[in-house]
Amino acid sequence: MSSPTRxxxxxxxxxxxxxxxxxxxELREEPVLVGGEGPGGRRLVVAASPAAWNRGVRPGQxxxxxxxLCPLAAQLDVDLAAVAELRRQARLALTGCSPLVEWGDDASxxxxxxxxxxxxxxxxxxxxxxxxxxxxxxGVTPSVGVGPSRFSAWAxxxxxxxxxxxxxxxxxxxxxxxxxxxxxxxxxxxxAERLRQFGLRTCGDCAAITLVDLQRQFGPEGIxxxxxxxxxxxxxxxxxxxxxxCGVRRVLAGGVEDSESLRxxxxxxxxxxxxxxxxxxxxxxxxxxxxxxxxxxPALAERQVWWGEVAPPAPMATAxxxxxxxxxxxxxxxxxxxxxxxxxxxxxxxxAPVRELGLWQGLAADREMVQRAVDRLHDRFGRxxxxxxxxxxxxxxxxxxxRLVWSSR
Amino acid sequence: xxxVETLDAITGCQGLPRRRISRLRGRSGSGxxxxxLALAAEVSRSAPVVIVDxxxxxxxxxxxxxxxxxxxxxxxxxxxxxxxxxxxxxxARAGIALCLMVAEDWPRxxxxxxxxxxxxxxxxxxxxxxxxxxxxxxxxxxxxVCLELECWRLDWALAHGDVCGLRLTAQVTxxxxxxxxxxxxLQLNFPRAYQLRVGLEGMGEIIEDEELLQAxxxxxR
Numbered sequence: 001m002s003s004p005t006r007x008x009x010x011x012x013x014x015x016x017x018x019x020x021x022x023x024x025x026e027l028r029e030e031p032v033l034v035g036g037e038g039p040g041g042r043r044l045v046v047a048a049s050p051a052a053w054n055r056g057v058r059p060g061q062x063x064x065x066x067x068x069l070c071p072l073a074a075q076l077d078v079d080l081a082a083v084a085e086l087r088r089q090a091r092l093a094l095t096g097c098s099p100l101v102e103w104g105d106d107a108s109x110x111x112x113x114x115x116x117x118x119x120x121x122x123x124x125x126x127x128x129x130x131x132x133x134x135x136x137x138x139g140v141t142p143s144v145g146v147g148p149s150r151f152s153a154w155a156x157x158x159x160x161x162x163x164x165x166x167x168x169x170x171x172x173x174x175x176x177x178x179x180x181x182x183x184x185x186x187x188x189x190x191x192a193e194r195l196r197q198f199g200l201r202t203c204g205d206c207a208a209i210t211l212v213d214l215q216r217q218f219g220p221e222g223i224x225x226x227x228x229x230x231x232x233x234x235x236x237x238x239x240x241x242x243x244x245x246c247g248v249r250r251v252l253a254g255g256v257e258d259s260e261s262l263r264x265x266x267x268x269x270x271x272x273x274x275x276x277x278x279x280x281x282x283x284x285x286x287x288x289x290x291x292x293x294x295x296x297x298p299a300l301a302e303r304q305v306w307w308g309e310v311a312p313p314a315p316m317a318t319a320x321x322x323x324x325x326x327x328x329x330x331x332x333x334x335x336x337x338x339x340x341x342x343x344x345x346x347x348x349x350x351x352a353p354v355r356e357l358g359l360w361q362g363l364a365a366d367r368e369m370v371q372r373a374v375d376r377l378h379d380r381f382g383r384x385x386x387x388x389x390x391x392x393x394x395x396x397x398x399x400x401x402x403r404l405v406w407s408s409r
Numbered sequence: 410x411x412x413v414e415t416l417d418a419i420t421g422c423q424g425l426p427r428r429r430i431s432r433l434r435g436r437s438g439s440g441x442x443x444x445x446l447a448l449a450a451e452v453s454r455s456a457p458v459v460i461v462d463x464x465x466x467x468x469x470x471x472x473x474x475x476x477x478x479x480x481x482x483x484x485x486x487x488x489x490x491x492x493x494x495x496x497x498x499x500x501a502r503a504g505i506a507l508c509l510m511v512a513e514d515w516p517r518x519x520x521x522x523x524x525x526x527x528x529x530x531x532x533x534x535x536x537x538x539x540x541x542x543x544x545x546x547x548x549x550x551x552x553x554v555c556l557e558l559e560c561w562r563l564d565w566a567l568a569h570g571d572v573c574g575l576r577l578t579a580q581v582t583x584x585x586x587x588x589x590x591x592x593x594x595l596q597l598n599f600p601r602a603y604q605l606r607v608g609l610e611g612m613g614e615i616i617e618d619e620e621l622l623q624a625x626x627x628x629x630r
Binding site: 320 | 472500504
């Protein structure tokens with residue numbers, strides 16, 4: 001993709017702490033340790049509340065050490081099934097904002113804000129939308145950071161207050177990260193120690209050193225270090241993909257570059273999605289078109305070539321209602337590579353209005369009731385008003401008088 | 410549901426609306442009349458239908474030819490306009506599924522109070538009514554039409570040099586259920602000895618037409 005990478009990082013309390021906050025509101029301000037089974041059956045800290053964090057407890061720590069550090073903390077077990085369900089809900093909420101979502105460590109998530117759709121909302125609005133979606137799913141307010149790389153976005157999220165968005169301007173990542181300590185970088189501890197010994201304490205110190213010098217000193221880690229400190233550490237994210245609650249996917253025979261050819265299949269796509277909606281008895285408040293490029297690339301984020309959304313004033317339930325907005329999406333599509341997969345998904349689902357499924361089923365009136373009504377009509381108006389028709393057995397010709405037998409019963 | 414997916418899709422309620430009056434109109438040869446009869450045949454396969462034939466010359470054999478169940482059809486041939494409307498009301502209240510009313514001169518055949526009374530009966534019997542034929546409707550009836558579909562014949566379908574059906578466009582020109590303007594293209598296969606598919610069996614086909622799709626998209630739906 002030609003547009004520069006822009007990622008949003010959303011940080012929030014660990015999902016197990018969110019669940020504990022719901023079940024035990026009295027523990028919200030208290031030190032809480034959430035434990036789980038680690039490798040080899042060892043009990044480890046899965047999450048720690050801010051109060052416990054301030055006493056030095058960290059996720060992944062040995063449980064006994066954490067208890068020593070914070071002896072008065074409430075000690076609870078992680079409910080893996082409940083966390084998994086909450087994670088699923090949060091992922092779905094974020095997927096409603098962008099098809100490119102990477103779930104972090106149950107306390108952070110990344111969303112790719114790139115997109116070539118000219119009608120899409122600007123970056124800040126999309127970041128706010130992600131934050132609100134997550135807030136609705138979790139019931140807690142996340143902090144949102146936006147930057148050109150994973151680390152800069154994460155750093156911005158650390159500086160943002162809950163419910164706020166902190167953005168690293170394009171081209172200003174080096175200045176933004178200049179004062180960040182190198183201990184915050186996602187690098188091996190021994191590299192961090194060597195940096196400390198060299199007197200390199202901030203990202204700005206490392207960014208001032210050339211790539212060649214860093215590589216000579218630290219090997220491949222030096223390249224990573226150089227990129228991290230300059231906000232160039234990631235070209236994208238590895239998105240989590242789950243089929244949307246309601247959507248259709250079509251794999252094209254060979255790559256298609258011509259947008260007119262893509263539009264040709266719009267009617268079929270609209271019909272497919274309408275069938276899904278009819279089966280669910282729902283209408284879509286918003287539809288999203290995703291055009292994917294060639295297979296074989298490692299990350300879907302790089303495979304993606306275009307996506308766009310449209311939200312008409314009224315929910316759409318039929319193929320004809322879907323077709324217009326879908327054609328407008330195809331009209332806006334400017335895929336930068338041949339398209340091999342087309343996905344159409346519906347979001348903001350509501351109950352389908354004025355839907356009369358099975359109009360004729362279950363309505364078959366009792367023939368006796370109809371016959372009684374016919375009898376009453378005959379009593380009132382005389383025979384010869386209401387007729388029933390039969391096809392004469394063995395009739396010849398197409399003349400109705402010969403073919404049909406009329407009876408007024 | 411009418412049994413024709415494409416037609417269901419444009420009406421706004423997945424079929425003809427119950428407890429409401431619908432109308433199929435079109436010029437002579439447009440296919441509107443055939444479409445209405447084919448719909449009645451489709452309905453009669455699973456539910457009772459009454460056909461109020463004010464014209465008195467409707468060939469009921471067409472229902473049979475389109476695969477309808479004549480046992481489920483009652484034909485009203487009124488000698489007077491009041492009889493026709495009274496029969497329609499009575500049978501609608503009895504719980505029939507579809508009341509198909511066929512006439513050429515609706516203004517002459519429609520007493521002022523009849524449409525409102527029919528609507529009440531439709532509501533009581535949870536029944537749908539479909540008007541066929543005629544060009545003009547009296548105001549009392551016209552204002553109570555909930556869904557109006559207009560048909561145009563596109564061309565004839567030929568097989569072995571013989572006309573075996575017609576292709577038509579049906580467009581929603583009035584709707585109380587949603588925005589009008591949606592249209593679809595249908596193929597109506599006439600009953601023929603060599604015809605593999607007859608009537609509604611063959612009507613589910615959509616004839617792809619990019620221009621029409623774009624026109625539908627541009628009509629604001």
